[in-house]
Amino acid sequence: MINIQNLYKSFGKTTVLRGLILDLNQKGITAILGPNGSGKTTLLKCILGLVIPNDGKILFDQKPIEGKHLYRQHISHVAQIAHFPENLTVYELLQMAKDLRPGPTRDDHLIELFELEKEMHKKMRNLSGGNRQKVNLLLGLMYDNPVTILDEPSNGLDPVSYLNLKKFLREEARRNKQILITTHIMSFVEEMADHIVFILEGKIYFTGSPSSLIEMQGGGGLEEAIASILKPTPVVNNA
Amino acid sequence: MLKIFTYTLFDLVRNRWLIIYTIFFVLITLGLLLITSDLTKVIISLSNITLVISPLIGILYGVMYYYSSSEFLTFLLAQPLSRKSIFTGFFAGIASTLGLSLLIGIGLPLVLYGVTFSPEFKTFAIVLSMAILLSVIFSLIAFIIALRHNDRIKGFGIAIFTWLFFAVVYDGIFLLLLLLFRDYPLKISRWHSRWQIPLILLEFSF
Numbered sequence: 450m451i452n453i454q455n456l457y458k459s460f461g462k463t464t465v466l467r468g469l470i471l472d473l474n475q476k477g478i479t480a481i482l483g484p485n486g487s488g489k490t491t492l493l494k495c496i497l498g499l500v501i502p503n504d505g506k507i508l509f510d511q512k513p514i515e516g517k518h519l520y521r522q523h524i525s526h527v528a529q530i531a532h533f534p535e536n537l538t539v540y541e542l543l544q545m546a547k548d549l550r551p552g553p554t555r556d557d558h559l560i561e562l563f564e565l566e567k568e569m570h571k572k573m574r575n576l577s578g579g580n581r582q583k584v585n586l587l588l589g590l591m592y593d594n595p596v597t598i599l600d601e602p603s604n605g606l607d608p609v610s611y612l613n614l615k616k617f618l619r620e621e622a623r624r625n626k627q628i629l630i631t632t633h634i635m636s637f638v639e640e641m642a643d644h645i646v647f648i649l650e651g652k653i654y655f656t657g658s659p660s661s662l663i664e665m666q667g668g669g670g671l672e673e674a675i676a677s678i679l680k681p682t683p684v685v686n687n688a
Numbered sequence: 689m690l691k692i693f694t695y696t697l698f699d700l701v702r703n704r705w706l707i708i709y710t711i712f713f714v715l716i717t718l719g720l721l722l723i724t725s726d727l728t729k730v731i732i733s734l735s736n737i738t739l740v741i742s743p744l745i746g747i748l749y750g751v752m753y754y755y756s757s758s759e760f761l762t763f764l765l766a767q768p769l770s771r772k773s774i775f776t777g778f779f780a781g782i783a784s785t786l787g788l789s790l791l792i793g794i795g796l797p798l799v800l801y802g803v804t805f806s807p808e809f810k811t812f813a814i815v816l817s818m819a820i821l822l823s824v825i826f827s828l829i830a831f832i833i834a835l836r837h838n839d840r841i842k843g844f845g846i847a848i849f850t851w852l853f854f855a856v857v858y859d860g861i862f863l864l865l866l867l868l869f870r871d872y873p874l875k876i877s878r879w880h881s882r883w884q885i886p887l888i889l890l891e892f893s894f
Contacts, residue, residue: 497766522768532759534699545695550767588763 450474450596450627451496456505458491458651465491466502467651473629477622477643480659481631484679487648489631490529493598496629497526522550527589529600531581535574539565539584542573546588554591562613563587578605586614597621599630603637615641635672647678654678689773689780692764696781700753706789709745713793721801727808731815734794738819744851746786746823750830751847753782755840779831786823790816826851 451473458466465488473479481489494500496507498514498521506513509520533542547554560566563583568576576584582605590597599618603611618641621628632638638645638659645662647655655662655678659671666674700706716737720730754761757778764774794816803809830847837843 499762499765518770519768521766524766526763526766528759528762528766530759532756533763534695534757534760536699536702537695541698545691546767549691549764549769 450510452508452511453492453496454506454508456492456495456507457503458488458495458500459503465651466495466505469505469648469652471646471653471656473627473646475644476625476627478618478628478630478641479644479646480638480642481629481646481648482638482675483648483654488651489648490600492648493600493629493631497521497524497598522552523594523596525589525592525594525597527586527597527599527602529604531585533573533581533584533588536572538570538572539576540569542584543569543588543591546591550592552592555593556587556591559587559591559617562617563610579607579610582606583610590617595626597626597628599628601632602630603632603634635670635675639671647675649678689777692769692774692777693780693784696778697785700781700785701788703785705749706785709749709786710789710793713790714797717794717797718801721797721803727803727806727812731808731811734812735815735818738790738794738815739822740855742786742790742819742822743826743855746826747830747833747847747851748844749786750782750827751834751843754831754834755843775831779828782831783824783827786827787820790819790823794819 451471453469453471453473456466456469457464465486469488469492471492481492483489491500495502496509496514498518501515506515508514509523512520514520537545543556547556560569563586565580565583565587568580568584573581573584582602586602589599602614606614615637618628618630622643630642642659645655645657645659646653647662655665657665663669663671663674666677669677717734720733724730761774761778764778765771794812798804798809798812803812829850833846833850834843837846
């Protein structure tokens, strides 16, 4: 569904993506992993058209996305940071989102799932960090789209909401949806991910199942496997 | 575009800083009208205040609102909407709320004082229109600055220097040029007559 061909992106002197090639066609949950600054968020932003790459091509359903915006009606997106107009209430914000993007929504189910009923008539500026994240999830996940992109979705969530989010995502994966997710919580990846894409220094280091990554790194858990990739290779001194 | 404009407007009209900005102009205009009965003096004072304050607030508020809404803009940009409609709606929302603040802040005391029936009303209307125009221009400059600079401190710095340039330095250069060329006779050339009106308007705007 999403094909990335030789993607380059620099911010000033910092090169983030260095000729990244990736085919994201698998259904289910794909965890995009990598150390801080490896280019995970930039890659997701490139797919969404929020960041324009310096070179390379992204195809969505075999069509290049450059300069287009309508392809985004097939993508749901949950951003890393949730900041919405401070003077609007949650209800007004929800109405605005529905007004801007008409179509069937499942907001009632999500309001119930994240226990947002009491917060609906509060202004955004009066919400706690966790509740803001719940509103972010509500707005991001309310459309039933074939592709969902989530950037660190569990930030600030309480245990109950975190559990409900996992249930929701598992159900989506069961319905053959494609879910792309970035996270630093390895237990979440181990429990939820069907596939892993590991980015290192702006290039794809590994793609495959979590078990094959563990196997490749010589056993143990996923956390140990990731740590062994990131551990600097010891310099052999022959002197 | 219209939907984004409506929601930006809806968010901004409830912003406490804009309410304070409106009240500030209400108090200033009412104060000036109550201090002196000479409407010409009120016009001069009001134009001096608006020429400095409205570009400053326009540029600072524009930069501040853009930075505080950058994540919301990311949310909008991730929707199936064109960039052009998002940015146009967003800018129109900021510019019109700033204009609305001035319209209420200056216009309301004028109406209450009964200036609308005086011969000076036309001049008051010009001052008010120029203040609104300045707000629109400077909020657009603010938008360009904020879009080009992700670093907030740098963005605010450039915004303040831009305002300082147009509010103080530009006028200084203009006065200096007048002083330097005061001995030269004023000659109306064909070029000059063609560009005279736009140049005067430009000088009046800044």
